[in-house]
Amino acid sequence: MVLNSVEQLLNAKGFKQRTGTINFFAFLCNLKIRFARPTTYMKSKIKPGTPAVKQAAKPVVQKSAQKPINVKVFYLIIIALAFILYGNTISNNYSLDDSYVTGSNPIVQQGIKAIPTIFSSNYITMNAEEGGQHSYGYRPIAKATYAIEWSIFGENPHVSHFINLLLYAFTGLLIFKIFRKLLKGYSIWLPFLTVFFFMIHPLHTEVVASLKNREELLSFLGGLMCIFYFLRWHETGRSIFILWAHLAFIFGYLSKVNIMTLLFGIPLIFYYFTELPPKKIIIAVTVSYHPQTNNWRGSPSNAVYREPANL
16 A cells, blocks of 8 residues: 555656665655554554553562671680680699789688788788898789689689680670770771780780789779770760779779779770760769760769750
8 A cells, every 4th residue: 555655656746667766665664664653553553442551560679688797706706716816825834923923822822811911911022132021012803813713723823824814805805895886887897806906916915824914904804894884874874884984993993003094095085986075074984974964963962963055
């Protein structure tokens, strides 16, 4: 039908009827019919009243989210790392200065009965080179732990080395928990790697391997617990954590006075990792400032002081 229309048009205009010209126009007409838009082409095919066929929706494939790593796995790795690094110290005996605080120390050999004496005497009493006795220091906590060990296990340096190793592992766990609180917006791998490099540092070898240096471990643990409880107080606003923080600080101080550096360290931690202004940070340590309600609590009269607006 299309070919007849083309031929009639050519004859009316007086064009020469050449076979190649007719075939070319027929080819163009066929192309136009075949490649017309589906909607216009199909409209002539669809009868009126026929319901439209809905296109099936493609199923949405959701990508499976990766399961977060269980925190307990990191705890186990930290404990295992401590034993891998210093597990060989358990078989050690007493060495060098250990006799000043354990082993053949006459006060420690009295066991638990000697704890009042330990808390009322100097840390080390020894004969000076010039003659007479030389006493110095006040670090009763470490010496008291050895007295308790003596009452339970007797003279056993291997138990003492094992306890040192446990204290070092607990140190790593506390650092990990503290850094998780301070670095909440970061990946959990950042606090873990921080603890990892801290624990493998060779500077800590003498502290773990030498029984006399347990005071360093206990003092550091007291400082870490103090920081941890202050952070818990900041999160919850419960003043009981202020009490626990102060008790932890006293525990560290009675172990060794090195913890006094935290008097500057804790305010810096709050300044850089919390939203509290400097003045509130300083007041918080002494009068139990409540971070969530902007009140001071815990006075003897149970009064609540509302801070001035310009503070």
